[in-house]
Amino acid sequence: MRFKFLFLVIFLFGISFVYADGCCFDVSSGICSLRVPYNSCPSPNIWNPDSSCNALSECSMGCCVLGRSVSYTTQRNCQIESSAKGFEFQWQPSSSANQCSSLSKAQTLGACIYDYDFCKFTEKKQCTPENFHEGKLCSDPSLKTRCKKTEKTKCFDDGNVYKVDSCGNRDELVNNCVYSEGYICQQKSSGEAFCKNLNCVDIGKKNGESWCIGLNGKILNSDVREVVFKKTNEKAGPIKKKGEAKDYIFQDNVGTRFFRQICIDGKVVTEPCADYRNEVCIPNGNNAKCVANPAQDCFAANVLDEETGLNKIENCDPEWCFVTRLDDCLQFLGEENIICGEERANWRNLPQAKAGIMVLEVSSDLMKELSLPMCVPKITTGRDLSSKNYSAKGECSIGDYGPKHAWLDHDMGSCDGWRIKESSTYNTIINSEEKRWGNAGLISLDPKDWKRDDCAGVGVGFCKVPNYSNHPLFFEGNKWCSLEDRFEINFPGMKSLASSGKIADPKLIELLNQRTIGLGDCAGKLNWLDVEGTTENIAESIVKRGTEGRTDHILFKFFFSAKDWRPPSSGNCTLCGADGLPCSEYRCKAIGKNCEYKEPKGIDSGVCVSSNDLRSPTIFHAQDPQNPVPPFSSVKIILNTDEDSYCKFDLSRTSGKIDNMKYETDGKFSRTHEFRLTMSRALREDEDVNNYPVLTKDGKYEIFIRCEDGAGNYNVNPYIINLEIMKTPDQIPPEILEFYPPSNSFVEFNKTTKKIKFRLNEPAECRWDLEDKHYDEMGISLNKEGNLYNLNQFSCDNQITEENIAEGFFCEGELRNITTVIGNSTRFYIKCQDQPELEGKEDQYYQRNKNNKSFQYVLKASHALEIIDFSPIEDYIAGSSIQNISIQLRTKDGAERGKAECKWRLKIGDVLSSWKLFNRTNSSTHIDLIPNPIETLYKIDVLCKDVAGNKASASYNLNLIIDRSPPKILRAYTSTGHLTISLDEKANCKFANNDGCIHVYNNGSSMERIKDKEFKTSLKKGTPYYIRCEDLFGNSACYPEIVVY
Amino acid sequence: MKNRGKKSQITLFIVLGILVLVGIISLFFLFSKPEFVKPTKDKDFYNEITPCIKKTLEKVLPEYLEKGFYFDPNNKLVYQGKDVSYHCYTSAKKTICTRNDAQSKTRIEKELKEKILSDVENCFKDFKNSNPSYKIEMGELNFSIEIVPKRINLKAKREIKISKGESEQIISNFDSYLDSSLWDLIKISNEILNQESSCNCPVDSCTADTIGLMNKYNDYAITFFTGSKGDRVYTIKDYYNKTKLNFAVKNCDKTP
Incomplete structure (x- = not known):
């Protein structure tokens, strides 16, 4: 028994060992893997139950010196890599990769001569001191080695392009391929290396540079969390217009997603952040990042204070969350500005508060009672929008409000009725002692929402309305109910108390709606529950006697519910991904309930299709000519489908999958597909069927068709077209x-x-x-x-195959002997x-x-294609704010009067960009932009080709000069009562006779332009002239005063 | 006469010396079994076989890498129309994934070897068939693969006796290598998985810092694609030879 128990313990221990995650040290590579189960770490590898690998000494990290570079790795990995790369093993333990950079040191390199004139360019320590020539190349003539200079280039270990001498040694540096600038060394051929440009030249982004795509599908230039608050604060004011807050704080983000884009090897790669906004893309300079969205933490900050019954907000992280408020603002006495939002929350830190200035609460008393503030995320996360997950009481219910009660006080005014008073007396109800009941924000504070009691009507009062549950209030005038239905007919005071919905304070409803949206994929719904009472006695319920027996109150019940957001019943599913960003399940389902997400070719190939369609397309066909068709006739087949589809066919029966079919009809996604088959012939009696596997004796052939619609439905059983070929000899010549x-x-x-x-x-x-x-x-x-x-003789297919x-x-x-005379043609x-x-087998038949x-x-x-014009060329002067340079090329002649397709590339120094088609081409004028130009000499190569294959190429120099200097006065002189100045460049000039330079620009008088660079103004002798000129690029200068006596 | 006798004696000694030397050299060749005999001028047998062995690996390697170090992955998803294996997986929401043995160098070497072994055998058979004028006798094939930095060593040992008429040669070493970034791909993918599996789930995003890794490994472009259901496929591409490794991760899934 004891043994059995021991065995069980050992067994269980063993099981837990096998399935527990641990650290695996791979002896053969020296790498350590975290969270690997024991059974995934076979011997001779070493496994340790500490998943973090800290307990395994073999996994201790350190700095490994590999020539000029240092890597942060394990000792064993360093040993293997040093040995493989031919470096001396140098490793020292380190707790951080940052410490390794200090070990990176420049090698002392030079020529090492041995065996009289043999030479190797190497490290000093690899050579005997007497043979080492520090800093010298083996091809240095003074060393008289057998190694001579060559024009060959090669990428060496440091990633740069060097010439190679005749002994294969590193020679002169040709190009420094700086990775951080987007260049790597690449070997074009065995004797030619170059710095490959990995940058996305056309959009001006460097290799590895990344940026965010925001929820609107556009580039996000700043942190989305900050944008929210900046806008909110900008919009804060004493009076908020309806919908303002909604536009800036609570964006309706259902079905949106963040993406990161990155420039890699000249191309833009889109990397989706986690869907359902579980990750937010945060731009940080040139390095964007998808970070986890802690939206749930914001909700967790809302705690119910059991003492007050109000929402108490604790630790609402201002980085990711904010507190919903409406008009919860402060005003310092004597100031016009109102302080809201985040500033209001920290008002005690403001200088006015520290200075002891009195603070006024701008928010209404009403709002304070509502316990409405809630900590919500700045960027909400999404919900599963599948219909099976809709629930009335889902997570959104934390946005519910109510039920709340509202008491309408009885005014004992002159008209002896229920009334809401206007203007100043209006608030008496709200501020009455009955306030303790709480008006719950129900009652609109705006008198315009109420109809004034004019005490004039007769027979005006409340009336009973059947099915009142759909009519929150039914205080209507005598128009709407018969005398029999009228209740309290003798209440003449109220013509009409309210109409549906209006009675609620719109600001409250707006806030509740906003707060609901702020919960993420939730939608608010205002539910009036009517006056308290029973359906049996509406009258009783309206004139509620009140729980305390009061007779002068009406009790309203109010309930606002927050429910899961539901997609519209139908939407255009194809919009998902139409913005060029990957479609996803969440993005798809937000479009409409009819939309279904599919990934036909994997997780990166998401498509959104209408799920209403579960039926494969119905196929019909027509053919010309009809059966039986003459041998080798070209048979036109037209397929018609009852919905847009994509069709394929086979000439022999295949499996049930459309993907396995061999031939496309026309490659189109449409309802009509037209294609031709060059049907062959029937076999002659003397022909062996084994020699013609695709031909039949009876001349009957079957074409198998399948068509697939957008929802992925296709006919598993192929649609078969039967073609029959005449068994007669082929008597028709080829076509x-x-x-x-x-x-x-x-x-x-x-x-x-x-x-x-x-x-x-x-x-x-x-x-x-x-x-x-x-x-x-x-x-x-x-x-x-x-x-x-x-x-x-032409070379022709002479076998009958399925493909043919x-x-x-x-x-x-x-074809030869084609005329070269322009305007002439050659007929073949x-x-x-x-x-x-x-x-050799022909007979009478x-x-x-x-x-x-x-x-x-x-x-x-055709004519030769010519490039006739390129602009701009040579020196191109621009201001420092230049965004791009527009380049234009013109071509003439060729086959189609200059029409050609042209591409261009840039060369800066020795670095060449890849070819790029002009943005506008396929004409005789070709236009594009050089983005983000820098002040340098560009060499621009252009290459054009027309339809005949004529080519034309040219290279141009474009020297971009940024003009940062103001215009200079070359000469100032007086002539015929004028002061004239001559400048070194085109400009506009103003002058003033007083106040010095400061005011000339704004308040000065314009000088009269004589020529582009010459200006004059009438001269007052003895008066100072302060002149200021600004060139075309915004550079301006004010010149020393000029006084002419 | 005396002088003539001395001269004859010296000549005799020289002749004897030469004979002894020739004898020793002959004995050396007679009794030593060469490990590798340099091929005859007209036939380079070594270079008839090794390119074929290299090609067998070159042929299967792209598919192996695109599927994520497995030829027939068990736990996989589809990406770009192809199966890609999970290297770290959890089916539970908001939990850290558990890894498999995808990064085990020994396993990769073994799997590659097993995949191409029959093709390597065929290389020898084809060699034999394409040289009918030679009598070729082959011993047992001992083949292994070793992944080292910058290359994959293909170690093929097989004693082959090639004879034609009187001449005979024995070749037993058909080792070769293939330039490859497989070593780095194992190392980089391991770093990505270490980052994924050590993240503070669900508080932090578990996506690896691919940009940081690209700054560390300048020769590689590292990108990822996060799917609708939280699956993530990493792609590591060698800028130089365009070798591409894909592998999938399902980790800390927060999808509703």
């Missing part, structure tokens, strides 16, 4: 269906040859000639030996002969068919 490039195309300038390709309906042999001849005579020439030979049936039979070859005649397999009529193909000569 050319399409030329590539098409006839009437241009040929490159001065070129007499062009390779072309064409598609036929059947396998054939084809020839061309410049004259329209019989097929047998086409292209026939005599060689030197007097033998006939054919130079004008689906895509056609192709021939290709080169092409004829073909079908059934190459019958060569089965014969090869030749084209009687030639297919004509025309090629036209």
Whole structure:
């Protein structure tokens, strides 16, 4: 028994060991992995139950010196890497990676000569002192080694481009590829290396630079948490307009997501932050980050104070949360400004408070009673919007308000009725001693919401309204109820007490709504529960006698509920991802209840489709010609589907999956799909079916079709098109269906040859000639030996394969003797002969068919393409605020009067950007922008190509000069009663005769422009002239006073 | 006469000396079994086999990396139309994931070896078939893979006796290597997973600091994609040879 128990203990211990997470030290690599279960760390690796790896000495980290670089790693890993990279093993324990940088030291490098004239460029300690020549290269002529300079370049360990000497040693530095600037060294070929530009040149971002995409799908330039509060404070004021707060504080963020974008290797990569706004993208300079959104912590800060029954807010983290208030503002006595929001919360720290200035509460007493302040997140998190998760009492219910009671006091005024008084007396109700009952914010404080009692009506009072539960208040006049329904007919005081909804203070409702939205994917609903009472006796319930037996109160019940936000019943699901950002389940489902999220190709391929559609498309077809079709006829098949779809086909039966099908119809997502099949023929009796696997004896073929709609529904059972081919011999000559490039195309300038390709309906042999001849005579020439030979033969597909049936039979070859005379064209005649397999086997029935009529193909000569203009070039002067430089290129001639596609690239120093198509091209004018230009010399290469293949290239220098200097006065002189100044650049000038320079610019008089750079004004002798000029780039200067006596 | 006799004697000694030397050299070649015989001028047998071995690995490596160090992952998701294995997984909400043995170098070496072993064997068979004019006898194949910094060593030991007429040579070492960033990929992916699995869930975001890692490992682009259900796929791409490693993580899932 004792053994059994011991065994059980050992067994359980063993089990817990196997499944517990721990630290695994991989002996063969020296790396330590956290949170690895024992059974995932096989021997000889070392496992320790401490998941953090702190308890495993092998996992102690340290600084590993590898040549000039230092890495923070384990001792074992350092040993392996040092050995593999040929460095001396140097490792020392360290608790932080930051300490390693101090160990990074420059190596002493130089030429090490051995065996008389052999040389190696190496570290000092790798060489004997007498042979070491510090700082010298092996190719240094003074060392007289056998290593000579070469033009070859190579990437070396430090990541820079160096020349290589004839012994393979590092020679002169060619380029410093600075990673932080976005460059890495890359070997183009064995003898050529270069600094590869990883930056996203077209958008002006460096490699590794990242930025945030905010909830509106646009770039977020500042911390979204700060934006919220800045805006709130800006908008704070004594009177808030309805909806103002909603626009700035409580954004309706349902279905939104943060993204980080990063420039990597010249491309922008979108990295989604966690969906449901569980992560928020925070920009921080050039390094954006998706950080966890602690929205739930904000709600946790709301604690119910059992003593007061009010919400007590504790530790509402101002970084992520804020307290909802409405008009909860302060005003220091004698000041106009009202202090709200965050400042109000910390009002004691304000200088006015410290100075002892009296503070006035701007908020109404009403609001103080409501216990409405709540700590809510600045950025809410989203909820599961699946319909199965909707609940009336979900998490949103913390935004419920009520039930609350409202008492309407009986005014014992002259009209002996229930009334709300106007103006100053109006508040007497609110501020009466009955206030202790709490008006719960129900009663609108705005008299305009109430109809004045004029004491004039007869028979005016309350009336009974059936089904009152949908009518919170039913104090209506005599218009709306019959005498029988009237209640308290003798109350003449009230013409109409209120209409539905109006009685509630709109500010309260707004606040409750905002607060609800602030809970995240919640929606508020105002529920009036009517006056207290029973349905049996409405009258009794209206004139509520009150719990204390008072007869002069009406009790209203009020309940505001916060419910889960629900998507609209129907939405345009395709909008998800239409902004170029990945669609996700949350983004999709927020669009509409009909939207369903799918990931057909994985988590990165989310699409949002309408879930109402569970049916695969219905397919119909038409074909031309009808069955039976002549052999090798091109059969046009038109598929019609009853919804947009994407269709594929197979020529043999496949599995039930559309993805496995081989051929696309037309690649379109539409209701009509048209495609052609070049149907072959039936096998002749003498042909062996094994030699023609795709042909049948009976000439019957099946085409299997599947079409898939946007919701991913497709017909598992294929739609079958039966095609039947006549069993008669093929008596129709081959037909050319399409030329590539098409006839009437241009040929490159001065070129007499062009390779072309064409598609036929059947396998054939084809020839061309410049004259329209019989097929047998086409292209026939005599060689030197007097033998006939054919130079004008095309190379053609002559096998019948499934691919050929689906895509056609192709021939290709080169056409020669094309005219180079501009404006002229060359006409080629092409004829073909079908059934190459019958060569030598023709009989009276089965014969090869030749084209009687030639297919004509025309090629036209073209001009050379020319680049005629590029701007700007040479020195380009701009102001310091320049955002980009607009570049423009013009092309002329070529095949289509200068129309071409042009691209450009920049070279700054030795660094080349990649080619980029002009933003506007495919015309004779090509325009683009160089973003974020810097003051430097740009070399701009341009390359254009037109439809004929004509190319034109050019390089231009553009020297960007930033003008930071104000205009200088070159000369000032007097002439014919004028003071004239001459400047060194274009500008505008003003002058004044007093107050010195300070006021000239604003209050000075304009000087008259004589030329671009010359200005004059009438001269008053003995009077000082203060002149200030500003150039076109905003640089200005005020010059020393000028006085002419 | 005396002089002539002396001269003859010296000549005799020289001749004898040469004979002895030739004898010793012959004996050396006769009794020593060369480990590696330099191929004949017209045939480089070593270089007929090793490129084939390298190709077998080159062929499978991209798929292996895109799937995350597994050829047939058990626990996987689909990313860019392909299966990608989870390296750290938890099905529970707001909890830290548990890792598997994905980063074990020994396991990776073993799996790669097993995947290509039959193809490596075929390299030898093809070699034999493509040299019908030679008599080729092969011993047992001893093959292993070793991942080291910057490369993968392919260690193939097999004694092959190649004979044609009188001449015969024996080759037994077909070691070669492939330039590869696999070592670094294991190391970087491990750092990502260490960050993921040591995060303060659910307070902090568990996404690894990919930008920090890129600053540490300048030769690699490291990106991630977080899916709708909280799955995250990391991609590490070598700028130089475009090698791409994908692996998935399901960690500290806070989706509702």
